[in-house]
Amino acid sequence: MERNERIWQGLGYAGLLPFIIATTMAWTGLQLTWLNAEFAFISYSAVILSFISGTLWGRAIALSTSSTTGRLLIQSNLFSILSWLALLLNQQAASLVLLLLGYLWLFVIEKKAQELCLNQDYISMRLRLTLVAVTMHLLMLIHQLFGG
Numbered sequence: 001m002e003r004n005e006r007i008w009q010g011l012g013y014a015g016l017l018p019f020i021i022a023t024t025m026a027w028t029g030l031q032l033t034w035l036n037a038e039f040a041f042i043s044y045s046a047v048i049l050s051f052i053s054g055t056l057w058g059r060a061i062a063l064s065t066s067s068t069t070g071r072l073l074i075q076s077n078l079f080s081i082l083s084w085l086a087l088l089l090n091q092q093a094a095s096l097v098l099l100l101l102g103y104l105w106l107f108v109i110e111k112k113a114q115e116l117c118l119n120q121d122y123i124s125m126r127l128r129l130t131l132v133a134v135t136m137h138l139l140m141l142i143h144q145l146f147g148g
Helices: 003-014 017-028 037-062 069-088 092-112 120-146
Strands: none
Touching: 003 120, 017 037, 017 120, 037 069, 037 092, 037 120, 069 092, 092 120
16 A cells, blocks of 8 residues: 555544544533534534535546536535535534435445546545444434434
8 A cells, every 4th residue: 555545544534533522422421611512523524525525626627628527516516515504504403414415425426426537445435434424423313313
């Protein structure tokens, strides 16, 4: 494995820690005076979904001659708007559902867009990251709806 691959994989998996920590805090009732676990989870999720969709934008720009470039650029922006909307909602359960669906939708787009030339290691990692992130969203949603 080359050095850059280790770096993006390490960063990818480390990016799951805030999801896991906030979910654990919510389920165990651990609250800090300066940190609300649910808000930390939702805001982090919105930032990460927007960040990942930004990589879609970058790859689409690199494919400027592809017939799907325009569609990828628009979809990338829709994820940022979806993330922002999730932050604006005054309903945490709705925010969690929007973000969860956003992660699934983004993975499907990346998987389908063959012209993005994503290597199999990246797609495999993204699948694992998406599954963990979606699981954490489901756990937070269950906690939100049923009180854990």
